[in-house]
Amino acid sequence: MSSVRLTINGQARELDVDPEMPLLWALRDHLALTGTKFGCGMSLCGACTVHIDGQPTRSCITPVAAASGRQVTTIEGLSTPAGRAVQTAWVDLDVPQCGYCQSGQIMSAAALLASNPHPTDADIDGAMAGNICRCATYVRIRSAIHKAADALAAAPE
Amino acid sequence: MDFRRIEDPAALLRGTPAELSRRQFVKLTALAGSGLTLGLVVPGCSKPAATGDTSAPFAMPFVHIAPDSTVTVLSKHLEAGQGVWTGLPAIVAEELDASWSQMRVASAPAEVPTYGNLAFDPKGRMQGTGGSTSVANSWLQLRRAGATARAMLVQAAAAQWDVSADEITVAQGVVSHASSRRKASFGELASAAAQLSVPAEVTLKDPAQFTLIGKGRLPRLDSRDKSFGRERYAIDVMLPGMVTAVVMRPPRFGGKVASFDASAAKAIPGVVDVVEIPRGVAVVGRDLWSAKKGREALKVTWDESAAEKRGTAELLTHYRQLAGGSEALTAAQRGDANGTLARAHKLIHADFEFPYLAHAPMEPLTAVCRLRADSCEIWAGCQFQTVDQVNAAKMTGLRAHQVKINTLAAGGSFGRRANFESDYIAEVASIAKATGGRYPVRLVWTREDDITGGRYRPLNLHRIDAGIGSDGRVAYRQRVVGQSILAGSPLGGNGVDATAVEGNAADEYDLEDVSITWSKPEVGIPVLWWRSVGHTHMAFSKEVIIDELAEAAGQDPVAFRLRLLGKHPRHSAVLRLAAEKAGWNQPFAGGKGRGRGVAVHESFGSVVAQVAEVTVSGDDIRVDRVVCAVDCGIAVTPDVVVAQMQSGIGYGLSAALWGEITLTGGRVDQSNFDRYRVMRINEMPKLVEVHILPSTSSPSGVGEPGTPPIAPAVANAVRMATGVRIRRLPFDLAAARKEQKA
Secondary structure, eight states, rough: OEEEEEEEETTEEEEEEEEBBHHHHIIIIOOTTTSSSSSSSSSSSSSEEEEETEEEEEEEESGGGGGSSSSEEEEOOSSSSSHHHHHHHHTTTTTSSSOOOOOHHHHHHHHHHHSSOOHHHHHHHHHHHHHOOOOHHHHHHHHHHHHHHHHHSSSSS | OOOOSSOOOGGGGOOOOOHHHHTTSOOOOOOTSSOOOOOOOOOOSSSSSSOSSSTOEEEEESSEETOOOOOEEEEESOOSSSHHHHHHHHHHHHHHTTGGGGEEEEEESSSSTTOOOOTTTTOOSSSSOOOOHHHHHHHHHHHHHHHHHHHHHHOOOOHHHTSSSGEEEEEEEEEETTTTTEEEEEHHHHHHHHSSSSOOOOOOOOOOOOSSTSSSOOOTTTTHHTTTOOOOBGGGGOOOOOOEEEEOOOEEEEEEEEEOOOOHHSTTTTTTEEEEEEEEEEEESSHHHHHHHHHHHHHEEEOTTSSSSOOOOHHHHHHHHHHHHOEEEEEEEEHHHHHHHOSSSSSEEOOOOOOHHHBOOSSSOOOEEEETTTEEEEEEEOOHHHHHHHHHHHHHHHOOGEEEEEBOOOOOTTTOOTTTHHHHHHHHHHHHHHTTTTTOOEEOOHHHHHHHHHHHBBOOOEEEEEEEESSEEEEEEEEEEEOOOOSSSSSOSSSHHHHTTTTTTHHHHHSSSEEEEEEEEOHHHHBBOTTTTTHHHHHHHHHHHHHHHHHHHTOOOHHHHHHTTOOHHHHHHHHHHHHHHHHTOOOOOOOTEEEEEEEEEEEEEEEEEEEEEEETTTTTTEEEEEEEEEEOOSOOSSSOOOOOOOOHHHHHHHHHHHHOBBBTTTEOOSSTTTTTTTOOOGGSOSEEEEEEEOSSSSSOOOOSTTTTTTHHHHHHHHHHHHSOOOOOOOOOOOHHHHHHOO
16 A cells, blocks of 8 residues: 555545555545446456546556556546537437446546547447446437537536 | 236335335435435325425425426336336326426335336235336336326416416426416416415326327437436446456355465455355455456455355256156146147257347446445445335344435346345445445456356246147147246245246147246246246247147247137237238248248237248358337337337347257356347348238337347248258257257
């Protein structure tokens, strides 16, 4: 065990954990930030997606030490315009079914819109193919991303 | 599975009949501390078990009205994504004339018969979710609950205002008396209503008067929490002092612990305990990471003397022998299939193969248990609540009534969480017992545990002979070889396991000469219902063979089916609707590699037809568009029905295109989403159109019926695109081409 300093959702946090522990488990088991989900542990499903310095990152394979000194944002702290627009669209279109993968889906979608405000279907495929939804809510995920993009475009600067 | 065929659900609960019957008369004390002051209607009494406190909220078994006018519907069913946390409240809100914005939902406790599934058993002796029965079995129960609550609110208003109840109206959550211009909210009337006798009879609405049910989109009650990371699943439960466990299970099914050496595991920082349990050896740590590392260091010697050591190849060889053998039970028999086949001039002989399939819900199986000297509390996405309760009691040495079940939202299930051994719940209870109740225990299955953990959709082999006589008469003979899901469970018997042969051609078409037989291999791989159960394989071979027969007869696949569906008006109607919406009768904008196919199938009381359009490039199959028509009776929440059809299609496509659990020497070859491939957004059809057939019949299932038709519809489309018939799942076009040439 050793001390790891993190900035999570804008707050400085210090943890006494194995530096090799994946960020996912530091968030969930030690910081009680359970919105980020465990799905596969191998970066195959995207349920654990968080933003590190704004970049979508699979927290299940990211050692907590690698996040030290960087800005980590989880679903609980998502507050960017793109993030808000995505969440609003998700609720408006009733995207979730079981809902378990949706934190990761939303973090990936928010990162996509932050870098690409008008994604095409192919852009969406590229950015979202790493996020599995066993309920197959994909038709609505696609619609919600387009809807969020439209809402962002219509919003006053 | 079709639970309506269960004749003795009480058998599920054998061993504790005295407790269960007593529990029917005991006010549930387990709710204390849950934040709900729920009273229960005690059988034989006419009043809610209210406290007599005039400030008490209105509390009936399914409906709770708070002073702030929020109406909480107690869901006796698990929400695993299928939308019951919206559909069940919608039924209550309709009869209550509530505003949708005041509706809330909470899980009911484990309690029979109050919360029993009436489709499993009309007496409600088992609580559970499955067979796409949630809305169907709750339909009249919750309409009555809503109408009863409404009548009591009206009665309370009539008394307060000294007017006739007949003159009072209720709309959008407001109780009004027009001539005196008085109005009250539900919350204002709730306490007074709670003091009234429960009316023995209530009048339900004429469905023509419905304002919520079937009327477009009702926002899901769980969308917001699920879009903000706030929904609490079992894996999110945090209790003071809680530890996390993972279990090392035998590498082959049927293996047992011979001995183990925990010294290296215990040396891992954070590991607090290593204990043997009936299913293996549990490593307990302060967090998942330490428990996992501890398990990696654990050394277990297994006794595999009784383990299943065959692989998929050996099993299929055995299944082929059974398919050609005479040992079989008759599942359905009509006319003279053998005689007509002998005279038929267009004969088709085909073997179909279906692999084992893992459910792979996104939330790996997780349960939390807090064990005390005389009580046990479970938090999980419980699907068979009262079965889970009995099994947790057995593992902890308690009695069922001492086990409190907290049913949380499940991160998917697709049938996985419903099993008579309550596998993961029994495990967490046994770990809590083995660690002496020293700490609350959270058990987490890793994805590898999930994929390799068994309880799969059974491996199946179908051998079919079908033909058309000169008079156009169709004969159909099918041997199904597949494990019984119900064998070894309280529902198992000596006869045909209905879940192995459900949705067969005898049930689904007006065939005059049909024979369906079933051979049951003895295999040590645990199997379970997987979204639509036997229909997953029965629909495929049936709809592919029917297509081949149409082709042999030189007829259009839709017209050919309609000719065989004269006694199946619902099948005919959805088939016509899907064909119309897909533009079936217009020339198909095909081109190289393009094809479209159709399938129709009834399951869980609903009938679904799908038209799939595909593009095949080389050996790659892309599904471009699916047009789906469904008759599910009254669609309570049509937007949820649409979502469930899309979901069932995506789930079925995963299995059609990639899903496969194989074994080598008894060991499972796949362990995670790299080799157990599932549908991703880039592979999902861009167009999935769902059309709901208008109906005035009572609601039937929607969680599962969208799945069975998609694989055969796609296979039939691939046939049109390539000329290749696919008879083995998952689809392997290259292999199918080779076989067809050979």
